[in-house]
Amino acid sequence: MVERSLGPADIVPPFEVEDVELYHPKSWLTKYVFSQDAKIIAIQYSLTALAIGLVALVLSWLVRLQLGFPDYFTFIDATLYYQFITMHGMIMVIYLLTALFLGGFGNYLIPLMIGARDMVFPYVNMLSYWIYLLAVLVLAASFFTPGGPTGAGWTLYPPQAILAGTPGQESGIVLMLVSLILFIIGFTMGGLNYVVTVLQARARGMTLMRMPLTIWGIFTATVMALLAFPALFVGAVMMLFDKTLGTSFFMPAIVQGGEVMAYGGGSPILFQHLFWFFGHPEVYIVALPAFGIVSDLISTHARRNIFGYRMMVWAIVFIGALSFVVWAHHMYVSGMNPSFGFFFAVTTLIIAVPTAIKVYNWVLTLWRGDIHLTTPMLFALGFIVTFVSGGLTGLFLGNAVVDVPLSDTMFVVAHFHMVMGVAPILVIFGAIYHWYPKMTGRMLGETMGKVHFWTTFLGTYAIFFPMHYLGLLGVPRRYHELGVTSFIPDSAHTLNAFISIAAFIVGAAQILFLFNLVWSWFRGRPAGGNPWRATTLEWQTPETPPAHGNWGKELPVVYRWAYDYSVPGAKLDFVPQNQPTLSGG
Amino acid sequence: MGLFQQLTEKPWLPSPLPLADARAIRLPAARLGLRVFCGVVTVLFFLLLVAYAERMAFEEWRPSAQPWLMWLNTALLLTASAGMQWAVTGVREERIEAVRTGLAGGGLFAVAFLAGQLVAWRQLALMTPFDITNASIAFFYLITALHGLHLLGGLVALGWTATRLQGDPPPAGLRLNVELCAVYWHFLLVVWLVLFGLLFSGNDNLEILLALCGVR
Ligand code: HEM
Ligand SMILES: [Cu+2]
Numbered sequence: 001m002v003e004r005s006l007g008p009a010d011i012v013p014p015f016e017v018e019d020v021e022l023y024h025p026k027s028w029l030t031k032y033v034f035s036q037d038a039k040i041i042a043i044q045y046s047l048t049a050l051a052i053g054l055v056a057l058v059l060s061w062l063v064r065l066q067l068g069f070p071d072y073f074t075f076i077d078a079t080l081y082y083q084f085i086t087m088h089g090m091i092m093v094i095y096l097l098t099a100l101f102l103g104g105f106g107n108y109l110i111p112l113m114i115g116a117r118d119m120v121f122p123y124v125n126m127l128s129y130w131i132y133l134l135a136v137l138v139l140a141a142s143f144f145t146p147g148g149p150t151g152a153g154w155t156l157y158p159p160q161a162i163l164a165g166t167p168g169q170e171s172g173i174v175l176m177l178v179s180l181i182l183f184i185i186g187f188t189m190g191g192l193n194y195v196v197t198v199l200q201a202r203a204r205g206m207t208l209m210r211m212p213l214t215i216w217g218i219f220t221a222t223v224m225a226l227l228a229f230p231a232l233f234v235g236a237v238m239m240l241f242d243k244t245l246g247t248s249f250f251m252p253a254i255v256q257g258g259e260v261m262a263y264g265g266g267s268p269i270l271f272q273h274l275f276w277f278f279g280h281p282e283v284y285i286v287a288l289p290a291f292g293i294v295s296d297l298i299s300t301h302a303r304r305n306i307f308g309y310r311m312m313v314w315a316i317v318f319i320g321a322l323s324f325v326v327w328a329h330h331m332y333v334s335g336m337n338p339s340f341g342f343f344f345a346v347t348t349l350i351i352a353v354p355t356a357i358k359v360y361n362w363v364l365t366l367w368r369g370d371i372h373l374t375t376p377m378l379f380a381l382g383f384i385v386t387f388v389s390g391g392l393t394g395l396f397l398g399n400a401v402v403d404v405p406l407s408d409t410m411f412v413v414a415h416f417h418m419v420m421g422v423a424p425i426l427v428i429f430g431a432i433y434h435w436y437p438k439m440t441g442r443m444l445g446e447t448m449g450k451v452h453f454w455t456t457f458l459g460t461y462a463i464f465f466p467m468h469y470l471g472l473l474g475v476p477r478r479y480h481e482l483g484v485t486s487f488i489p490d491s492a493h494t495l496n497a498f499i500s501i502a503a504f505i506v507g508a509a510q511i512l513f514l515f516n517l518v519w520s521w522f523r524g525r526p527a528g529g530n531p532w533r534a535t536t537l538e539w540q541t542p543e544t545p546p547a548h549g550n551w552g553k554e555l556p557v558v559y560r561w562a563y564d565y566s567v568p569g570a571k572l573d574f575v576p577q578n579q580p581t582l583s584g585g
Numbered sequence: 586m587g588l589f590q591q592l593t594e595k596p597w598l599p600s601p602l603p604l605a606d607a608r609a610i611r612l613p614a615a616r617l618g619l620r621v622f623c624g625v626v627t628v629l630f631f632l633l634l635v636a637y638a639e640r641m642a643f644e645e646w647r648p649s650a651q652p653w654l655m656w657l658n659t660a661l662l663l664t665a666s667a668g669m670q671w672a673v674t675g676v677r678e679e680r681i682e683a684v685r686t687g688l689a690g691g692g693l694f695a696v697a698f699l700a701g702q703l704v705a706w707r708q709l710a711l712m713t714p715f716d717i718t719n720a721s722i723a724f725f726y727l728i729t730a731l732h733g734l735h736l737l738g739g740l741v742a743l744g745w746t747a748t749r750l751q752g753d754p755p756p757a758g759l760r761l762n763v764e765l766c767a768v769y770w771h772f773l774l775v776v777w778l779v780l781f782g783l784l785f786s787g788n789d790n791l792e793i794l795l796a797l798c799g800v801r
Contacts, residue, residue: 120614188625196618209594226621230629234636238727247723249640264718267644270636277632309596561596 024548036122037548038107041129043439045103048129052136053096054510059088061507068500070481070493078480079167082151085478086168087143089154090176093282094183095136097424101289102187102225103132105431106194106218108439112538113215115203115556115578117549119193128193131186135179142168142175150176153478155279158250158271159263162243174243177236184229184236194222203537205558209313210577212536212562213306216313217292220320221285227324228281235274242266269334276327283420284323288316290427291358294380296562297430298362300534301377302369303573305563308361315354322351332400333407341400348398352391359388370566370573374532375449379430382457383423390418393468408478411471414464422460429456429513436517437531441544442524448516452509459506466495533574536562540576619765623772626735630776633728637784638791640720642800649721651787652708658701659781665694666774669767676763681755684763688750691770692743695736702729728780732773739769 025031035041063084066076076084107125111118119125142149151167152160160166162173198219202211211219238249242263250271251263299306306312328336328344362384371377393415397403406412429452436444471477474487482488530539542552556578564575570582612620640646672687709715709725717723746762749755783791 121618188622192618192621192625195621196614200612200614200617207594207596208591209596226625227628230625231632233629234632237731238636241723241727245723246717247720247727248718249636249720249723249727251718262718265645265647265720266718267640270639273639274632274636305597310593313592560599563597 034126036118036126038111038119038122038125039439039546039550041125042104042107044129045099045107045132048133048136049096049099049104052091052140053100055140056088056091056096057507057510059084059091061504063088064500064503066480068497068503079148079151081480082153082478083149083167083172086151086153087139087149091139092421093154093286094180095139097286097420097428098187098225098282099132100428101286101424102194102218102222103129103190105214105289105293105435106190106222108435109214109538110194110197110218111201112438112541112546112550113212113536114198114201114206115537115551115558116197116201117551117555120197120201121193124189125193128186128190131182131189135182135186138175138179138182142172142179145171145175148172155275156239156271157275158239158242158268159252159254159266162239162251163254164256174240177240177243180236181233181240184233187225187229191222191226194218195226203555203558206537206577209310210558210561212292213295213309213312213316214289214292216316217288217290217295220316221288224281224288224320224323225285228278228285231274232278235271235278238274239271269331272331272334273327276330277324279330280327281320281323284319286420286424288320290383290424291316293427293431294362294383295365296536297376297380297427297434298365298369299563299565300434300532301374301380302366302371303565304365304369305565306361307364307367308357309561309563311357312361315357318354319351322347322354326351329398329400329403332403338400345398345400349395352395352398355391359384359391374433375444375446375453376430376434376532378450378453378457379426379433382453383426383430386418386426386457386460387423389465390415390420390423394419406471408476409471410467410475410477413477414467414471417460417464417467422464426457429453432517434532435538436520437527437544438538438541439545440521440524441527442520443527443531444520444524445516448512448519452513452516455509455512456506459502459509462502463499463506466499470495533572535560535564535574535576537577540578613761615761615765616768619768623769626772626776629731630728630780633724633731634780634783634791637720637724637728638795638800640724641792642795644720647716647719647721648789648792649709649719649725650712651725651785652705652712653787654701654705654708655781655785655787658698658705659777661694661698661701662774662777665691665698666767666770668692668694669763669770672763673767676760681750684755684759685750688743688747688763688766691766692740692747695740695743695770699733699736702733705729725785728784732777732780736773739766739773742766742769 025035025037030036032040035044062076063081065073066081107119110116147168147170149168150156150161150172152169152173156173156176162169166173168176198211198215238247241247242249242251246262248263248266250268251261251266252268253264254261295306295312326344326347328340329348332341332344393411397406397412397415433444433449436442470492473489473492475482475492482493527544529541529544532539537556537558538546540556541550557580558577559580560575560577562577564570564577566573567575567582575582668687668690670687672684672691675681675683675685675687706726706729709722715722743766746759746766749759749762783794
């Protein structure tokens with residue numbers, strides 16, 4: 001590929017993008033607390049998400065204490081156990097992963113990577129964070145209400161979710177539903193911003209196909225979330241009505257303790273449809289930003305252009321669209337019409353095609369690359385491996401006949417943790433190691449980072465790989481105690497104890513990470529503006545960390561795509577997107 | 586450049602000039618933002634409609650009488666939209682008085698619509714037999730409440746726009762503000778007409794539709 005050399009006439013003045021009228025903070029309060037700067041909002045989102053995520057991590061420890069050593073921790077009774085798994089699952093999926101990828105990375109990276117000064121509606125963006133915080137607080141409050149948080153499982157299936165016998169049916173479930181509703185309102189405000197900013201506020205020359213894949217991933221995921229969250233919203237509001245006003249949207253006629261309840265005529269399956277119409281796209285709402293980020297990490301740290309860029313973009317969009325027609329693969333055991341089952345199995349398996357294309361393209365990008373095993377790269381590689389093994393078990397479960405016996409066993413728990421628990425978390429870590437220097441001006445400690453990576457990567461395998469085997473044995477999921485069961489051998493209990501110990505070690509490794517975050521803030525090696533020698537715009541800002549408004553007087557002009565690494569004939573092994581000629585300048 | 590062309594560009598080939606205007610869609614940001622928002626709200630009400638239809642088609646269904654007041658309320662909402670349109674013409678022709686009357690009309694009739702909905706709530710609650718577990722009744726409250734809340738949000742935006750009428754000459758963005766309010770009013774009117782037509786006009790049109798599709 002030879003680049004025509006550019007004459008001075010080809011260098012164009014910056015494009016007059018209508019400037020977002022930035023609100024310039026006047027006090028400490030408006031600068032750091034009620035800030036309208038997407039970068040500050042991003043950090044607020046991220047810290048809040050990490051804080052509540054830490055709660056979810058501790059909850060998983062408690063769950064593992066009970067599963068690994070059922071006879072020792074008598075304070076964990078069945079009620080607490082159900083509350084733990086429910087809150088663990090819900091927090092991890094929604095309040096940690098969704099918030100961190102879209103509210104955290106979306107806010108930080110979108111304006112910087114596309115060369116904008118800020119989001120197009122900064123005020124709405126600020127509101128979005130505060131409503132998210134409120135949602136988190138309402139959720140956390142449910143730990144302190146009479147009866148405690150809900151223990152209905154993160155899927156909140158009615159009728160049990162609001163009936164006596166399910167922990168937290170007094171008020172925990174109400175707080176959970178209110179919190180979800182708030183989350184969705186807050187997210188919609190942020191999501192509008194991300195979509196419109198990507199479509200309208202790109203710097204001159206930043207065509208759609210010159211956007212880094214990170215932006216494509218976040219953008220598509222946001223569009224999906226805007227379409228999928230309304231389903232959860234409707235489901236949550238209807239269940240709230242059932243619980244508080246006594247309607248019967250989801251509640252069939254029920255006899256409880258010999259008494260006929262006032263409910264009647266409702267359809268529990270309707271909730272399942274609404275929930276999974278949101279729930280499956282949710283998997284990709286988390287996965288697509290991860291896909292995008294990983295592509296950029298791999299390309300940067302292997303000094304090679306991404307293989308098959310256009311295919312990568314189309315695959316992202318195609319996966320996003322397809323994921324709206326597969327939801328009922330979560331409902332194979334709900335007694336649906338077998339031909340529906342067939343339909344959903346087929347669509348599910350079709351998604352494997354674009355997904356596999358992405359994996360091949362990552363591998364082909366690495367092929368003959370100049371791979372630098374930096375911490376972000378290690379996490380990116382860890383993601384690929386984990387995602388492949390989690391994805392393969394997904395192919396098993398996508399087939400209705402295989403899913404029926406495996407449904408509600410530890411096999412499912414192993415599958416979804418690999419594919420949507422561990423894999424995206426690895427990307428989040430990789431991304432934090434990669435962009436922390438831009439956020440703070442300092443590098444994260446590499447040695448601590450590598451220890452963190454290896455314990456997390458190997459440790460999560462130690463946790464979740466054996467769970468597949470437990471699932472095949474028939475060990476059910478969401479069981480407080482297995483008791484004496486003939487088909488579960490003693491060795492399964494030993495394995496459970498092993499898994500638990502691995503979980504504690506992995507959890508402890510995260511404390512090292514948090515320490516690294518704080519320590520490097522003060523003591524880390526100064527990073528300079530572009531420590532990874534990357535091409536994308538966020539590394540070309542005049543200041544690091546970037547000031548309010550991101551760019552100095554003039555917005556950047558984009559001359560090339562985001563992947564000009566090791567271009568023959570270029571002076572350096574990377575050519576920034578805003579550099580007009582190969583030789584620099 | 587069409588969207589398809591944009592998506593089939595080969596970005597790795599040298600193309601020295603920054604390709605044309607980067608914007609994928611040429612609209613002021615606020616206008617696009619409102620459209621996206623209307624899209625999200627459409628999904629919301631569409632899902633409610635599907636849920637309604639699902640209950641109607643597959644579970645025991647007890648139709649309930651619909652308050653006749655809904656017809657009057659619909660007329661009020663139509664008038665509100667007409668008022669907003671009046672304001673839009675006014676702002677385009679720079680007749681600030683027309684903008685004032687239009688916005689005031691749009692706002693007042695919207696408030697009257699909401700008040701009418703509250704009365705209809707009351708009417709339905711007094712009808713016998715009133716049974717909240719009956720899905721057709723519960724959906725009535727749920728859907729009208731959500732629609733009303735969206736209109737209430739619109740009223741906040743309208744109020745804010747009204748405060749900008751004070752300046753003389755009126756501020757630069759006024760025209761866009763008024764137009765966006767009108768778009769939102771028209772949008773909520775269309776949503777209401779669909780909901781009203783299918784569910785609340787007392788004619789069980791949704792049932793006819795389902796029967797036509799062979800579901801019921
Ligand atoms: C060290 C990390 C983690 C450990 C040790 C862990 C462990 C567990 C355990 C033991 C369960 C209960 C299984 C059962 O008996 O039903 C569970 C459930 C769950 N976990 Fe995790 N988990 C971890 C991280 C995550 C992450 C990152 C996610 C994000 C997607 C996640 C999502 C879920 C969900 C959705 C459930 C299902 C909850 C339910 O059944 O209602 N977990 N986890
Ligand atoms: Cu799924």
